[in-house]
Amino acid sequence: MNYKRIGSIIRKEFLQIKRDKRTMTIIFLMPIMQLLLFGYVASTNVDHIPSVVMNNDIGTESRVLLESFANSQYFDLDYHVQSIEEIEKYIDNGDARAGIVIPPEYSEYIKSGRTAQIQLIVDGSDPTTAQAVLSSAGGVVQSMSVKITQKMLGASMPQPLDLRTRVWYNPNMDSTRFNIPGLIGVILQTVTLMLTSFSIVRERERGTMEQLIVTPITKMELMLGKVIPYVLIGFVDIVLALSLSVFWFRVPIAGSINLLLLYSVIFLVGALGVGLNISVVAKSQLEAMQLSMFMIMPNMLLSGYMFPRNAMPKFVQALGSVLPLTHFINVLRGIILKGNGLAELYKEFFILIGFGVFFIVLASKKFKKKIE
Amino acid sequence: MKQLQLWKMYLSILLKVKRDKVKMENAIEIQNLTKKFDDFLAVNNVSFNVKKGDVFGFLGPNGSGKTTVIRMIMGLISPTSGTGRVLGYDIKKDSEKIRNHIGYMSQKFSLYEDLTVDENLDFYAGVYSVPKDKLEQKKKEILEMADLVGRENMITRNLSGGWKQRLALGCSIIHEPEILLLDEPTGGVDPIARRQFWDIIYDMSKKGVTILVTTHYMDEAEHCNSLGFLYFGDILSLDTSKSIKEKVIEGDIIEIKVRNILKSIELLKSKKGVEDASVYGAGIHAMTESNIDLNQLKGYLTENNMEVYSMKKVKPTLEDVFVFLVEKERKKI
Numbered sequence: 044m045n046y047k048r049i050g051s052i053i054r055k056e057f058l059q060i061k062r063d064k065r066t067m068t069i070i071f072l073m074p075i076m077q078l079l080l081f082g083y084v085a086s087t088n089v090d091h092i093p094s095v096v097m098n099n100d101i102g103t104e105s106r107v108l109l110e111s112f113a114n115s116q117y118f119d120l121d122y123h124v125q126s127i128e129e130i131e132k133y134i135d136n137g138d139a140r141a142g143i144v145i146p147p148e149y150s151e152y153i154k155s156g157r158t159a160q161i162q163l164i165v166d167g168s169d170p171t172t173a174q175a176v177l178s179s180a181g182g183v184v185q186s187m188s189v190k191i192t193q194k195m196l197g198a199s200m201p202q203p204l205d206l207r208t209r210v211w212y213n214p215n216m217d218s219t220r221f222n223i224p225g226l227i228g229v230i231l232q233t234v235t236l237m238l239t240s241f242s243i244v245r246e247r248e249r250g251t252m253e254q255l256i257v258t259p260i261t262k263m264e265l266m267l268g269k270v271i272p273y274v275l276i277g278f279v280d281i282v283l284a285l286s287l288s289v290f291w292f293r294v295p296i297a298g299s300i301n302l303l304l305l306y307s308v309i310f311l312v313g314a315l316g317v318g319l320n321i322s323v324v325a326k327s328q329l330e331a332m333q334l335s336m337f338m339i340m341p342n343m344l345l346s347g348y349m350f351p352r353n354a355m356p357k358f359v360q361a362l363g364s365v366l367p368l369t370h371f372i373n374v375l376r377g378i379i380l381k382g383n384g385l386a387e388l389y390k391e392f393f394i395l396i397g398f399g400v401f402f403i404v405l406a407s408k409k410f411k412k413k414i415e
Numbered sequence: 416m417k418q419l420q421l422w423k424m425y426l427s428i429l430l431k432v433k434r435d436k437v438k439m440e441n442a443i444e445i446q447n448l449t450k451k452f453d454d455f456l457a458v459n460n461v462s463f464n465v466k467k468g469d470v471f472g473f474l475g476p477n478g479s480g481k482t483t484v485i486r487m488i489m490g491l492i493s494p495t496s497g498t499g500r501v502l503g504y505d506i507k508k509d510s511e512k513i514r515n516h517i518g519y520m521s522q523k524f525s526l527y528e529d530l531t532v533d534e535n536l537d538f539y540a541g542v543y544s545v546p547k548d549k550l551e552q553k554k555k556e557i558l559e560m561a562d563l564v565g566r567e568n569m570i571t572r573n574l575s576g577g578w579k580q581r582l583a584l585g586c587s588i589i590h591e592p593e594i595l596l597l598d599e600p601t602g603g604v605d606p607i608a609r610r611q612f613w614d615i616i617y618d619m620s621k622k623g624v625t626i627l628v629t630t631h632y633m634d635e636a637e638h639c640n641s642l643g644f645l646y647f648g649d650i651l652s653l654d655t656s657k658s659i660k661e662k663v664i665e666g667d668i669i670e671i672k673v674r675n676i677l678k679s680i681e682l683l684k685s686k687k688g689v690e691d692a693s694v695y696g697a698g699i700h701a702m703t704e705s706n707i708d709l710n711q712l713k714g715y716l717t718e719n720n721m722e723v724y725s726m727k728k729v730k731p732t733l734e735d736v737f738v739f740l741v742e743k744e745r746k747k748i
Contacts, residue, residue, distance in 0.1 A: 257514050258543055
């Protein structure tokens, strides 16, 4: 291993990156843009659901009930109507996602201690929203029932069951807080893949590779010289993405930042290694781009970034575990949300190192100092 | 065990002495080199030697397999069959060792277009591990040789053809190789730049560098002190450029200036004693049997209403040889 030769390649790569506007855009603008876009768009928090109300009751009880619906923040009681047809109309054209129907004798029933029925109509076309409507309406009605019962019994009667819940790590169950760490991983993977997938094939296309492989440089030296500059760039990107998530999206890092950066560097070597392999195999820059596009989708889907991995069939889970990103997302979520340390994440540490070594060695084995 | 090691040491010293004693006369030795790409026979059983210190011209039309041969010498392509040695190293097994001793300039001057002149030189100096204390001196030499002094900080893309070409040459000799392989180095540059380039080649040759250069410019071939003709995968003739002409062409070359060139060529071709006739510059070169009667030939053309301005015997040029060889090969097929 001749460090001077590796150094020459690194210096040359940096000079080329510096002078290439397209690459500079990918390095600095793409992570910021993706983080902002995904950070805002990919929120699964559903609240302030536009709702339509048909209140046929004239008593005060129904007003108390509707108030507690409004106070829950989940429902915005935007429309008040008199007929079921009107409810249909609002839900049909999408102005409202939920309808609450209170029958005429509601207050009377409550006062006389009988069970009063209320109807909830849910637009089930979007299951995420429907789920939120159902569970939040259930909650509202549940607590209302308890209140009414206690009032009737003079509040002396204790509740038979009392569930005390505590949500750890993300107490408000804010989906942004959950999404951002995974998103950082996805962005880092995408950027590094795009950058390195061109690095070898570009030289082949421009004809400089022929001149380069007649020099005494070894395959491993060339691969390292190609990867190291992008590890540094990837490092800049992760710092950029983390700053944005901490200062813009207000997602604090619960664990050690240094540990997170260490993991990032290890992950980058593997992620770049994947790109390098694409570059070695591809015959043209176009092919390299297509191949890396082809890689991005499975990374998003299988890594657990979008969908929880526990919900996937076993063999799909197995597929996901051969992606470095899957393990890096575990690390990101672990450190940022839960404040995990090496003790909890030692497995990922070795797995990511393994990926790095494997992909770099594979690329240098596959690379031929030939032009056939 | 110790004894065995001692023996090994003796043996290696002996072998080394022997290798030094047998002074290799040839820098490059190629034997029966063949390359097939699927069904296409690119190089067919080519053998030749390049003597140390020679400027060896490797001639042939486009697509004749010159580049493939050079790439096989460099170890960039594995031969289908045949062997070769460069400075005693096997081209199949020792290509990494060979590369340390060879400077190579591929067809397109493959420089990094987005780097400056200086950065290109620094880069190749780095990958060839040129020592730091030698680097500045070496760079100065190359910049002067390539006439690039004052352009060190220009982006290579903005250089004109001749400068690019000389920079590419500079990059390929920064490690002071003993052999230089140049694959059509003068394609696409103007005549003045070509002249400048050949001056550099001569200088290098004087310093003892062995040079193998491919070209299809016949005037450039005249600069070489030994030649090989490659024609569609077969090597046709190998010799010094002086003897090649005398050896290959047995008859005479008659230069004819005439008014109606194409018609005259037709007439000449059907005449007994004339082997071949082709356009040459503003006239015709006819290849004839030795000592043909010029007056009789002139009479023949005049009889057929051709207006002959002049007719004289000339020394064959390399172009004549080239055309002759190619024609001969074509007739065989």
